[in-house]
Amino acid sequence: MTSLCRDCFLVSEETPVDPRRHARCSACGSPRVVSHSELEGLSIAHIDCDAFYASVEKRDNPDLQDKPVIVGGGHRGVVSAACYLARMYGVGSAMPMFKALKACPNAVVIKPDMAKYSSVGREVRALMEAVTPLVEPISIDEAFLDLTGTTQLHGGCPARTLAQLVKRIETEIGVTASVGLSYSKFLAKIASDLDKPRGFAMIGEAEAPAFLAEKPINIIWGVGKAFRKQLINDGIRQVRDLLPYDEPQLVDRYGRIGSRLYYFARGIDDRKVEPHSVMKSISAETTFNEDIKDPARLEKQLWSLCEKVSKRLKAKSLAGGNITLKLKTSEFKQITRSRTLENPTQLSEVIYQESRRLLKTVADGRRFRLIGVGTSDLKDGETADPPSLLVPELAQVAKVERAIDAVRQKLGDDAIKKGRSLK
Incomplete structure (x- = not known):
């Protein structure tokens, strides 16, 4: 050992x-x-910062160290992050704020500061990339790392290098992180959740099949609530229940995800750590202070969200080929509607008009607490909004929007607005 x-x-x-x-x-x-027993041979890691947003806030305000902290919106919003002290009261990410405050009434609630968290996240990423170029970001505060072949470079096995890395993150940046180390991404991600916070857990190749066998089926990536229910109805509750089936049987029953079920249940995952993983979607959403059922008021909320999505697309030189509208009812039921565009777009006006059409199909008098707009099927920004004989006015729309963008870049986002932005 x-x-x-x-x-x-x-x-x-x-x-x-x-x-x-x-x-x-x-x-x-x-x-x-x-x-x-396999400590010196494992080289695929998942690093996850502990309660990241809350940890950053505690770092910046020492008076919060011994207090339960919730980062989130107002009474109508949801929890973005909760420190581990708040989690002891039952507070969790994505929980409605009113439930979180009922569970932990003495919590300190802090409005999210995404610009600050992004800046700290970039500092963490820089330290990761200092030990290996093979860093695949998953979110602002977590990533996969492949340290295969780095033993000679760093004068020690990957496990030792990772221990040094998280110590640097803690001492130089002021937030803690947990490490999951294994021989595959699937198991590294599982391992990082085994020993939080400030944890370091390993899953080796020899133990993986037995380790997985007793776990609930939703430990497999991609098995959400609906799919888990389907699997349970088929008598598959734990990973071991998959083992009697061969791959063709699972594919025949569940489609493409059947292959993943087959291989992951056996601890097999040959996915590589991809340092330049492709962004799949860009979105923005808002939770209302009070439920809204009036279609006109709902439509009024769309414009600012469409502008945010458009700004992010342009900043990343991307264009969206699909528009998705997201709504959440007063009973927390989520509704989505989507539409594929003839040509990918960056324009807030195009995103707005398409999302308006989608809104009309669902704004039927129900009360909604949240609305969101997103774009997926992302393409290179060079393909955005080509001239169209079917929509000749699009060229003028693009010209006006680019002029607005130029003014805002020089004078700020509030320098010029469209009339529909006004209260």
Whole structure:
């Protein structure tokens, strides 16, 4: 059994005399020692910052250190992040704020500051990329890393390099992170959730089949609530229930995801860590202070969201080929409608007009608490909004919008607005 001290980074073959006691590092005495028979051979990692938004807020305000902190919207919004103290009260991400405050009435609620979190996230990413170019971002605060072949470069196995990395993140940036280390992305992601916060967990190839067998079926990536219900109805509750089936049987029953079920259930995942993973969608949404049922009021909310989506598309030189409208009823039922465009677009006006059409199909008197607009099927921005004989006015629309963009870039976003932006 190989051991690693996460404080002095000693890698050794020592085994504690009494297996009932936690090992301590023979060099520095730290109890933060992890052991695994495959420790020196595992090289695919998932690093996830702990309660990231809340951790950043606590870092910036030491008075919050011993208080439950919730980062989220107003009473009508949802929880973006909760510190671990707040989680002890039952508060979780995406929980409605009124439920979170009922569970933890003494929580300190902080409005999200995405610009600050993005800046800190970039600092974390830079430290990751300093140890390997193979970093695949998953979100602002988590990523996969492939450290295969870096032992000689860093003077130690990937596990040791990762321990040094999260120590740097903690001391230099001021937030903590947990590490999952395995031989595949699927299992590395699972491992990173096993020992939070400040955790370091490993899943080796020899133990993977037995480890997975007893887990609930939704541990497999892609098995959401609806699909899980379907699998349970078919008698598949745990991963082990998949093992009697061969791949063609699962594909025949569940389509393309059947292959994933077959291989992941056996601990097989040959996906590579892709440092330049393709963005799949761009969206924006807002939660109302009070439920809205009037179609005109709902439509009024759309414009600012369409402008946000358009701005993000232009900033990333992308164009969207599909427009999706998202609504959430007062009973928290989510409704989506989408439409594929003839040509990909960057224009807020095009996104707005398409989402208006979609809104008319669902604004039937029900009360809604949230509305969102998104675009997917992303293409290179060079393909956006070509001249159209069917819509000759599009060229003028594009010309006006680019003029507005130029003014805003020089004088700020509030320098010029369309009439529909006014209250």
